Amino acid sequence: MQEELYEAYHFIFEQELLEEINKMGTPITISEGEHLINIGDYVKMMPLLLEGAIKILREDKNGGELLLYFLERGDTCAMTLSCCVGQTKSEIRAVAERDTRLIVIPIGKMEEWTARYKSWRNFVFESYHARLTEMLDTIDTIAFLNMDQRLMKYLQDKAKINQSEIVNNTHQQIAYDLHTSRVVISRLLKKLELDGQIKLQRNNIEILNL
Amino acid sequence: MQEELYEAYHFIFEQELLEEINKMGTPITISEGEHLINIGDYVKMMPLLLEGAIKILREDKNGGELLLYFLERGDTCAMTLSCCVGQTKSEIRAVAERDTRLIVIPIGKMEEWTARYKSWRNFVFESYHARLTEMLDTIDTIAFLNMDQRLMKYLQDKAKINQSEIVNNTHQQIAYDLHTSRVVISRLLKKLELDGQIKLQRNNIEILNL
């Protein structure tokens, strides 16, 4: 039994299921920036995160992007669950936020485990619940907040996910995630710095009010 | 066995489950504009729509609203499913878009049926899938479209849901659903009329390009 698997999931799954996951699953490592899945890809595997973080993005027709949310240890991708049922293509893009280890499970196991293990059913339902909640949060953010508030929230989320008050990002990268332009981000960051909320350096933003 | 239940769900559920739904469920009628559930309410029942339409709204702290999506016959509320697991409060508001008939099921049955009926599991998963997809669509709309495009899409969706090319709404009501102001809606509607996409009358918008 992989130690990491046990550590991250033994509160969630019963022993028997843990062992089955260990047997059927394949451990994978992806490094920062690598694409785990793209829009339009067929979903053949279901991921269980052990360590690291994944960011989930939505894309429009013109190549514009929008950050939806992050996945962390103990999370899985609800869109994947969802796609397994319908055998449909992925609606989102998943990119490693930092170096990440995960276990992938062949989707054939899903239905079997759903019928057999109560802990699995609960996990799946709770994943759906968590993802729906995060989607609602995303909608709140883009519908009800101004860009400066969205930016500050983004920086705080990012700091939390990476467990560091320093965000190593160019203004352009932030602009992509928030679906706006670099100039806008530079402008607002400067304003946040004058407000004393952050400190700016090249490739490097320090968040002061975590 | 209620005829409507059979009609709407016999393709989805096996006979035995249909009979159990019929036995355990309570038929309810709500009229247009009535609130089925509000934000913060505890969710004690799960709805299965038989006829009509429900609109699902999100709210911000200042009382501002935003339309998320509509539910129709054969749909259920994924937020409800979701809440049943976590025993949490509702994150959304549900309002009857027109007179609606539905069956409510005590949430205690949910877990039992999930373990027992494959068709129920599939239904629940497909509901989650459908709702996640609609949430993505909502996000696309508010993140990637301008207000005039959102407005046109809103009118088309509304026409489709109510099976009529006439939308009976005041500009103010539309403004609430799209989380903007009446003046903005009036302005854009007038523009759409000049473009030949709609025809305006009091309390009444005819959609020309369905």
Add this chain to the structure above:
DNA sequence: CTGCAACAGTAACAAGAGTTACACTAAAAC
């Protein structure tokens, strides 16, 4: 050391959306 490329700062302007204010009109109430 030089030159290039990526990153950041900023100004000036354009476009979209929100706000305020007021006039007009149809429908409902009296």
Add this chain to the structure above:
DNA sequence: GTTTTAGTGTAACTCTTGTTACTGTTGCAG
């Protein structure tokens, strides 16, 4: 019929965000 109210049309202005263009700065490659 007259009054009242809800709904609509529009102008003028502000604020936020997006766009274009140009400057300066850092760091790396040659």
